[in-house]
Amino acid sequence: MPFSIDWSVWLSPWVLGIFGLCIGSFLNVVIHRLPRMMERQWLADTAEFLQDQDMLKRQLGAADKRTAEITNFGQKLAADCEARPALSLSRPRSRCPHCGHVLRWHENLPVIGWLRLGGRCSACKAPIGLRYPIVEAATAGLFAVVAWHFGPTPATLVYLVAVSLLIAAALIDLDTTLLPDGLNFSLMGLGLAAAWQHCTSVSLADAALGLLFGYGALWVLATLYQWLRNRTGMAEGDFKLFAALGALLGWQQLLPIILLSSAVGAAVGIFLVLAQGHKREVPIPFGPYLAGGGLAALFFGQELLQLLYPMLAG
């Protein structure tokens, strides 16, 4: 059989680890650009809305003097938006944010490029964040662990995509306190599709219940908190991410995930308040902890359930 392909080689930890380096490099681009692309789109939408003469007439009446002011502001916003560089995930090529030097292919190699440059731009010597190689190495490591843990199975492919989405979501939330809908909905769709196609050990019913309970539980908690404390403690993006983890891993994993992520999040929050004088009112993004809890449940789900449910039962 000269044309048969041994898929187990391509799904081995080594091969997927190296593949993970390249995906990590792409995730760095997503983490940096996706929030900027979203912001540019919001600005463009707002500018268009403010210049909508029919809307202004409806809201203010035909003879209101503020119409001209608001239209002017809308035009200024549109001009600001035009002045921003047009970004997509593939264009333009990666460049130094300080001097605009376009990275050559060998400078763009995951981890190795950064090490060879000594963490500095080759043109202007401005430091390049240590986070870039860390994200690449961490993605590679997680890809290898997924391959090792789940073997050459369809589940491995599903969880490689899930791990990538979780890394991007966690770091975008850390940077901007935003959890892009695109990432959350992709993870939900992936979880449901994988269960439907029997790619993972999660049944479609467990995945669908995970989606519903995940969203509902955090919605109830956040509504109660807002009612008791009269301020918002969690954003809707967190509900969606938790729901997506429920869809991916099944409703049974929701409790371990929320307990783990709240415990770690609270510990880090207390540390930040004590050690760095982090203001209590400044929100700490919850997405990274949820993503971390989700990864823990992905690899240690059965162990976590065995630990948790006997404790609850007696």
Ligand SMILES: [Zn+2]
């Ligand atoms: Zn530079």
